[in-house]
Structure formats: C-alpha cells, structure tokens
Amino acid sequence: MAKNGEVALVRRGNNALARRMEPLEDFVTPAADIYETAEAFVLSIDMPGVQKESISVQVEPGQLQVKGLIGQLYKETTNLVYSEIRKASFYRKFNIGSGIDSENIRANFENGVLSVALQKHESTKVREIPIK
C-alpha cells in the first residue's frame, strides 16, 4: 500500500454514548470485498466520488466503522437530465474478530476504492509446525 495514499485513522475508546450522539443521515452501504491472507484481513470498499479528506475509519474492539462523504458532483446551474448515480454518502460497520492487531491497521484510498488491511495478531497467524 502506497504511503502517500494512506488515510488517517481515528481510534475510539469504548465510548458508546458518543456513538449514539452521532446523527446518521442518508447513508448508502458500499459494496465490499473481504479476503484473508496469511498475515491480514483486507477489505476493499467501493466509494466512488468520495473526497479523501472526508473518509473516516474507526476501529474499536470487535468493530470497524467506515464512512465517506460524497463531494459535490455538479454545479448549481447544471441540469441533471438522467441520473443513476446515488448522491448519498457511504457508511458501513464491520464486525471484526479478536485476532486483529489493532495497533497495526492501514487504510489507503485510491481511484474511489478504500482498502483497509487489518494485520492479524501473531497468535492467529498460521504457523507451520515442523516435523522432526
């Protein structure tokens, strides 16, 4: 993952009250691919039209929350004749297991796709047992 594409992460404590105070506006659930490698869990989330500065990736025990606000696609004077593109912002929550090293999470936004790599804890990585 390129260093220059990294997105700032916000680490949240177990502040359930703060979470409830956050207003949930019109949000759309983005499509996500989830795969696993030997070292990490990786999420690829489609968020086209989102401004990188507006993306927030929050991790707390057992949960990952991803949010991205869509930018202004058109000027006020533009006449939108035909529209299929949804103009809502993106929000999605993922349940993550306990095998994640929460100090070691990287996020990258490129070409409208947010990639989040959750490194596995040493103990959850697959270990080859040598046979003597």
Added chain:
Amino acid sequence: MSLIRWNPTRDLATFPSDMFSLQREMNRVFDSFFHGVDEPGLLNSTWVPAVDVAEENDAYTVKVELPGVNKDDVKITLESNILTIRGEKKAENEVKEKNYHRTERSYGAFQRSFTLPTSVKNDKIDAVYKDGILTVSLPKAEEAKPKQIEVKVK
C-alpha cells in the same frame, strides 16, 4: 376446484420479462431526452456501471461510476453521435493465496452507450477519471447551443 400441478419454474419464466419491462421504462425516461439508449442485456458487458447525464448551455457531461478501474482499461469512442464508454475492471493483481470471505463488488467487462441529440465538437471532448468517477465533457457544436432570439417591437 381441480388440482393443478405446481410448476416451480412458472414464476421464474415471467421474471425476466418483468426485468426487461423495468429496463424499458428506464429507457423511456432516457429516450425523452436522448434518442438512443443502450440495452445492457444486449451488449457484451458483465456488469453495468451507474451513469449520470447532465446538460449545460454549452456542453454535455456524462459521469460514470467506475471505482477501482485502471484508466488504461477504459475506452471512450464517439461514432456518428453515439458515445460509447467501455472497458474492463480487472480483479486485483498479486493473488498471493487470497481467501475470499465476501465478494460484492463488480468485475469484468462493462459498456454504456448513448446517442447524443445534437452535434458536439469532437476534438474538444475531455475525459477525467478522479476518485472512481469518470467525467466526460462534450462541448456542444456552435449551432447546437441555445440562442437568444431578440424580439423586435414594431
């Protein structure tokens, strides 16, 4: 009342036609402005990206939602007033033993075509790919721009 043998595929047979009638409805909406319309089922595309069409006095703008596409894999052509945007979204490379838990995103070939109602300046067409959205700007030809007609009072 006689018993009729239930055919589980009977409902399935009507489903595709319902799907196409929805597509026809959408085409009708589209038709009222653009004369031609694309039928995704007939084109060679695996998935259909969402598009927006906008108009200003001097140009048309077509936006296509293409997250995660390499801009070299997108081809835009204009042939006798038919604008075609086609390409392929390739799966992420470096497949070093990935174990997929969930795949929701679309991959493969895509294509959308539009018939433009008026002529555009072919050499001034501009295409920009940013943050997963491809924006194609098509400046209208001079004679296609709306003109103010002055009303003279006698």
